[in-house]
Amino acid sequence: MRKYLAFAANAFQRTLTYRFELWVELFINVLFMLIYVYLWKALYNGRSAVEGYDLTRILTYIVVSQTLLSFHFTLRIARVIEEKVRTGEVVTDLMKPIDFQLMLLATGVGTTFHTVLFNMLPKLLLFYVGLRLLLPGSILTVGVFIISVMLGFVILFNIEFLIGILAFWVVEIRGIYFAVIWGISWFFSGYFLPLEHYPDLLAKMAEYLPFQAIIYSPTAIYVGRITGSAMVGVLLIQLFWAVVLMGLGRFAYLAALRKLAIQGG
């Protein structure tokens, strides 16, 4: 456990060296969020509520989901694995008494913790103050929300890990990466629009996919769309996906090791 903490701390430190990039990213994020906010204000002009969301609630939803979307920008574990395989650096990881999957999870936690502190929390605070957004209903909701966010993070990590492991077999994973992470995942995660607004068929599909557990679940808890015992159900579904995907990742990784062929010294 200590060693994985050390990895996380280390990744956190390394991220500190890319400060300027982070400011640029924050700036662009805020611009996009402003665009979404004005879009929804225009759409709601005169209406009271759509699918159970009034204007304040939908704005809260958008701000929280956009904030959580930052996980997608920060994590990039698939690309990290691809790079390690391409350069053969994976060899140096395999030589060490560590678990590759947990090591990458720890690294991901380290870099993401940095994003949480210097990107996500400031964004949330800024929009909360600027737009008088909703606060979670109770302390309990806050607690459940945080757990839900962490489970969503682990799910995203494992999806990325699975894609990354493909790099052991195929030369080029960028196509798959963009298709899954920036296509399917974005679409079904509900970052742009609450899933209640989706056509029935798509909403149903989203329900059976792990992607909604990354952004929609925690956000819906935050804005009070999922309450009471329903929250427990959502957490259990998230936990289910986290465990299943982690197991799949481990299985794929072990299969990859048997096939591993790294050329050169």
Add this chain to the structure above:
Amino acid sequence: MSIIKVEHLCKQFKVRERPAGFWRGLGGLFSRTHHIIQAVDDVNFTLQRGDMVGYIGANGAGKSTTIKMLTGILVPTSGKIDVMGLTPYQHRRQYTRRIGVVFGQRTQLWWDLPVMDSFELLKHIYEIPERTYKQNLAFFSELLQLDCLTSMPVRTLSLGERMRCDLTAALLHNPEILYLDEPTIGLDVVAKEQVRQFLQRVNAERQVTVILTTHDLNDVEKICQRLLIIDTGRIIYDGGIDALKQRYGRTRMLIVDLARAYSKIQIENVDVIRREGNRIWLAFDRDTISASEVITRVTAHYEIQDLTISEPEIEEIVRKIYQSGMTD
């Protein structure tokens, strides 16, 4: 007591023809067109605790592939590896705690971090007790003069400096075996010598079993009691360095720059094995004729500008081993 036992070890690589592009890249998964490269072919050897062995071969001979199987990174196609009672690729986590590995062409240190941070991280990874860690760090710092290096990021170090840090990194957790794949590659003469002396001390004073691959005979000449020579995946020599030199290393090479062009060059007991413009390569057997005698004869008949004597190269020795048919 034997520490490493390798039996009938083989590794084949299946190389597919894989066209570029996304979908065709995926198609490579199912493509049937491939050819087999036999990188390691029926290798057998046993090492004793405390041995220091040179694993020698030309480029592409199969050295790195062997090391990667010994360290548990690659799974053998067939054959058996038993190291301290463990099968490396099966007991990887347990096994890696007890070995140290250095790859000359890559670093195990974290590129962006100061060297010391990498060492600290390794302390956690290997769960090295604080006392051992401090002692080892002090020991290696002094031996390898690391003092002014450890605060610098790895990417700013020279190759020689980086190698000194990598050697330390591989030994911090007191491994019983140290594997080194071409640790002197790209280093200058002084740095190479420093690495060799260091390895000798580590082997002698800390009883670490050392396997060292190289294509440079000078690396092993003074420090390894035993040599394994590998060529196209097969072990073609297993024995002492002296016996090898006795048998195959008697040839010396004299490289001569002639002052002008000669149409024909003939010297008794000396072979002209290559010519390039006014430069000629002369091979002679040092038991038949001495170097000074060769030089006397050359200068007696030809006008020369410059000359150098070179030691036999690994390729030359491998050629001789094949010629003599003693590939047991």
